[in-house]
Amino acid sequence: MRITFILCFCLLVGFNSYAQQLPRIKILATGGTIAGKGASADRSAYTSGEVPVQDLIAAVPGIEKLATITGEQISNVGSQDMSVDIWMKLNKRINEIFKNNEADGVVITHGTDTQEETAYFLSLTLRYDKPVIITGSMRPSTGISADGPKNIFDAVSVAASKQAAHSGVLLVFNENILTGRDAVKTSTTHLNAFTAPNNGPIGQVYDGKVFLYEKETRKSNKETPFDITGLTSLPRVDVVELYADAPATGIEASIAAGAKGIVTGGLGNGNLNKANVTAVEDAIKKGIIVARASRVPTGRVTLLDETDDAKLGTIVADDLNPQKARVLLMLGLTKTSDSKQLQQYFFEY
Structure with a gap:
């Protein structure tokens, strides 16, 4: 009996030690197609922003092996309704997370319509040089072969990787890694919806393995002059x-x-x-x-x-x-x- 107790205790300690070694990734959900629900799996019609963040996380097999995951709901809108107010809320929360050492990296789930603008805004305004990864999906959570879970898995893989450190805000989509500055939505409905028309992806992620080939050459977010602390609006x-x-x-x-x-x-x-x-x-x-x-x-x-x-x-x-x-x-x-x-x-x- 004593030997069994000691063995169980050692296994528990080992598991807790392993869990503590995993990177801590916080997922901030804003809504979008990735959180959308449709009436039928084989039809494209759906309503954005129906699925809460905990359900998004639960739908990703194996994500617990990549990182210790927590989630928060920042908003739940289709990204056609993304606003400066939500941008500022995201900025404030992410800066708080890193200031208070709540996480080692952040993943944002976001609708694709304005994802590129949010990515660029955050790359210009965040004050911490830690991984911030934005992702989304082209198919709702109820669709056939929904791409949301895979994109979240890939985004967490990048956020948890050493390669993503000091790379600024990145957009991960369809296994490609793009800078927040250069990413552009170039397809209305296809799964490979994002690219960087002038420069191309800076890396790829596959089966949890991250490959970064280039770094952003523009000034980093740590050098940004744009401190929006205390602002409640931006010039029109x-x-x-x-x-x-x-x-x-x-x-x-x-x-x-x-x-x-x-x-x-x-x-x-x-x-x-x-x-x-x-x-x-x-x-x-x-x-x-x-x-x-x-x-x-x-x-x-x-x-x-x-x-x-x-x-x-x-x-x-x-x-x-x-x-x-x-x-x-x-x-x-x-x-x-x-x-x-x-x-x-x-x-x-």
């Missing part, structure tokens, strides 16, 4: 997309609505037609910062090319798409309204 920045024969009504409406900044999704190299050049001139006279981005999915918008930015008073978004350029301009405007400094942010972050 609107996106106006151009097309053949586009009128100036979009820019005019943004001026009238009180926007502090405007990002144009311009033609080609961020070009503006004559009607919108006039509207941009009016916006700049009123003190509104205008950043030229492009509706083209790859390449950079370059200074002093077909558009004379020095004469017009515009800045360029470099290789950021319009929606990501909006994120950086909102944060930049919390620091300065000087166009030269704002332009430098676009070249550095």
Whole structure:
């Protein structure tokens, strides 16, 4: 009897020691397709944000072998309804988690519609250089071959790995690892929905094994100047997309609505037609910062090319798409309204 007791005690101590050695990963759920439910497994229709975080965790076989997992529900919305308020709540909570040593890494489950914007916002505002991984799914939890559990398993694998340390905010999807800055949703429905059009993935994850081939070359989140502590809102920045024969009504409406900044999704190299050049001139006279981005999915918008930015008073978004350029301009405007400094942010972050 005594030998049996001692053996059980030793096994228990060994198990607890093993558990303590596992990385501590906190999963923060925000809703989205990954938490969606449909009426039928073989139909695409579903409602986002129906499944709570504990059920998401329970649906991932073997996740307990990767890390000690805890979960929190931050929000439960479809990411078409993602908001600056939720971004700021996420930022505050993640900074608290690392400040209080509650976890070694964070995984965020998120809808795919605005996942790239959340990833970039967090990469610009988090103050701790620990793994933060964002993932989601293209099929709801009730769908045939739902991809959510696999993506969560992969995201936890990356968050728990030594390779992810000092890599900033990453997006893990369909076994690819992308930087929060460069990840873009490029398919409306396919499982391989995310890529980095200019640079490609920086790594892959397969069967719990993480392979990182590159590091982000832009300034790290530890160097970010954008401290939103104490802020309850961000300056309004609107996106106006151009097309053949586009009128100036979009820019005019943004001026009238009180926007502090405007990002144009311009033609080609961020070009503006004559009607919108006039509207941009009016916006700049009123003190509104205008950043030229492009509706083209790859390449950079370059200074002093077909558009004379020095004469017009515009800045360029470099290789950021319009929606990501909006994120950086909102944060930049919390620091300065000087166009030269704002332009430098676009070249550095």
